[in-house]
Amino acid sequence: MDRPTGTGEDYLRLDNQICFSLHAATRAFNGVYRGALKELGLTYPQYLVMLVLWEHGELPVKGIGERLKLDSGTLSPLLKRLEAAGYVERRRSPEDERSVTVRVTEEGAALRRKALGVPRAIAAATGLELEEIQELRDRLHALAARLDAVDAGALGCG
Amino acid sequence: MDRPTGTGEDYLRLDNQICFSLHAATRAFNGVYRGALKELGLTYPQYLVMLVLWEHGELPVKGIGERLKLDSGTLSPLLKRLEAAGYVERRRSPEDERSVTVRVTEEGAALRRKALGVPRAIAAATGLELEEIQELRDRLHALAARLDAVDAGALGCG
């Protein structure tokens, strides 16, 4: 192999690790959630949507998208599946016919009670103390914010 | 709203944050990589596959899957696309006709040289020092390992 130069090879190795670790951690989380959410009949992204809806009661599609950073191309079919499952209702807003309001149904509210046990199981699965989880969360949040800014703003230098 | 009990509500909020932060950070990374890899004609998962192939020269599909924790359902079509792009070759192993060996082509090797600049750009985009990146990577690695173990082993207590 070429001798590491400090300009390419070792950076490449390092980057490999951080991005792959993130990728792997996300998929590992997905796997654990998949098991925990199976009996609720939710996928992990559906669970995220239900979390914001449980918190806010009802939101326009756009509002859900802003909170989860997802666009209509992802949300429209996902919400249809949640509606088909009976957990949410969608209806055009009377004030603005362009907007669709998503509301938790009674069945969706009942699901919330069943979901209350999930987070504790997940937290236990991580094997981390609350403080560690919080710290990691804060770092990831800051990292995502930074990356989003760079992505949108086309790379400010340093 | 129900008063937080310490058993459900606040855990739920916390878990929301950690899992969502991870989710959001991964997608933010994907977005930045998407931009950086566009001129190479690679997606981010394709880039990961090329990284392990650049490192090992040639590997069976199974070997790639072990390193990236991906199964044939994901890798088969992805490798076909990489082959169609001319970056890899696939051929049945003569010793074991069940196995398919994936090898980097000359064009794939040339791509590597073009890819050398990518990691530095990504590292810069994170706005983190190398030490911070390493620490975060280690934590995520440990977290993923823990979650994978729990997932496979169906939840040991504690």
Added chain:
DNA sequence: CGCCATTAGATTGTGCACAACTTAATTGAG
């Protein structure tokens, strides 16, 4: 040798992420 369990890949089907485009409603400038 003949047969079955195992193994490696490929295939199929579902769901998510995202880009690009379409449709319909709303807003705003002239």
Added chain:
DNA sequence: CTCAATTAAGTTGTGCACAATCTAATGGCG
């Protein structure tokens, strides 16, 4: 008021992740 720009959802197409299933090759055992 009229028409162009904007906005909110939805639709389409590509690619990844993963479960389930299938095919073909291998290996082990009687």
